[in-house]
Amino acid sequence: MTSSRQPPPAARTESTEPAAVEAEGLRKSYGTVRVLDGIGLRVERGTVFALLGPNGAGKTTTVRVLATLTTADAGTARVAGHDVVAERSLVRRAISLTGQYAAVDEKQTGEENLRMMGRLCGLSRPGARRRAAELLERFGLDHAGGRLVHTYSGGMRRRLDLAASLVGGPRVVFLDEPTTGLDPRSRRELWQVVRELTAGGTTVLLTTQYLEEADRLADRVALLDAGRIVAEGTAAELKAEVGGHRLDVVFADTAAYLRHASRTAVLRSPGTLTVGLPTDGSAAQVRALLDEIDPRRTDVARFALQTTTLDDVFLSLTGGGSRTGDGPTTAPPPGTDARPAHPTETAHA
Known part of the structure; x- marks a missing residue:
């Protein structure tokens, strides 16, 4: 049975500062299937916020609504201070979205991919060249910038994909299960990139099935189950709750x-x-x-x-009660290709 427990009052952090992401009462259905059932959340600026849940919980749909790729049936949302419906174009200028699969051109070099994104973001040719060089160095790819992307490892492609999403200097970055299919070393490299982003003032909203990922990265975690947020707080608060x-x-x-x-x-x-x-x-x-x-x-x-781990939190608050059923996992073993149940569109907004 799915828990209808709502986050305890102590788990919510009120702030007089405008949040990077605010949503209230988001609902979305596809036919008779209700995917979002009254989602509400607040993500403070310069923090990592993790949406945690199994396949089908509504994580990707939530991100698509916030990134203006899908319109909610009901509810309101603001990202970077702008309404996702009335000010869609302003939202898109302030964000980037990286999905489960790297959206890079394998027939171009890493540098060419970044220069192309720079030109699409309105940079001059010299400006795009400088920005590409800066990002290649920042993401540890300067040694491979002149190589075709099809020669890159999975972790290198992931870093290049994230670098491409940062060409325009977004204030809010959406990462939808970004480490799916990565080996443990590449996963940890991407975690370090996320930490550096928030240290520089960027806000990150991360969806994941990996409990270790949420535990290590997130300032706050929301547990999503069957389209509802059943618990929210810091990892320590959620562990203490069970x-x-x-x-x-x-x-x-x-x-x-x-x-x-x-x-x-x-x-x-x-x-x-x-x-x-x-x-x-x-x-x-x-x-x-x-x-x-x-x-x-x-x-x-x-x-x-x-x-207690976040695994225990998930199983307790969603009524799963078994590690053998569907649900988040800590991380797949080395060499495992942990593919999602269905593909998710990747876009750089």
């Missing part, structure tokens, strides 16, 4: 596991006969839980206390 720790109990046999699998849990693993229970981590509560579960000392084979 207990701060998790007690993993391994049962002695299948019968014992089945007797306890219906408990409110953040993890259920039939294969290992494990149930993960939220706890504050104190010795008193751990003892009480074990006594409640196994008063005769016959059902529990062993147990371990774990620190």
Whole structure:
């Protein structure tokens, strides 16, 4: 069952300064399928805001509405101080959007791609050349600027794609699952680029299925499920909301596991006969839980206390309750091509 829990009041940060992104009551349906069901969010300037959720949660649709590529059925949104409907052209001048696949021309060199984007953004030829050189150096691609893009690795293409999106100096950058399919080294390189962007005052709204990514990068995280934001706050606040720790109990046999699998849990693993229970981590509560579960000392084979992760937050607040089902993941193993369920349009607005 999907949780209808709303973010606690303490999780919201009020500010008198205009936000980089503001949305209220966004709704969007395709036929009888409601994709967004009253989305509201606020992203402060110069921060990283992560929209976290599984495929189909509404992350990409939210980004498309904010980036003026899709019109919401209801609700309002402002980006960089401009209404996304009434001032669409002003919004597009202030943003860039990078989707799940690199939108670069493989038959051109890296430098030619950036110079082309510079000319499209209205720069003079000398200006486009200077901007291309600056971005190639900034993204560690100056040694490969003269090479055709089809010779680039996946991580290099991703960096070039992001560099192209920054040619016009956007105030707000939308990154829609930018590390999909990247190996761990390339993923970490892109994380560093995002940190540098916000250090320079750029606002980043990031969508991701990777919990580690949100945990490491985001100043605030919104958990999106079935078109609704079910929780919002810092990573630490969200972890504290589900207990701060998790007690993993391994049962002695299948019968014992089945007797306890219906408990409110953040993890259920039939294969290992494990149930993960939220706890504050104190010795008193751990003892009480074990006594409640196994008063005769016959059902529990062993147990371990774990620190709560965003994975646990997701599974608890969306009612997933199993790591074997669909949902966010920490990161695919090296060599895995983690492709999304459907392609997403990539554009530099």
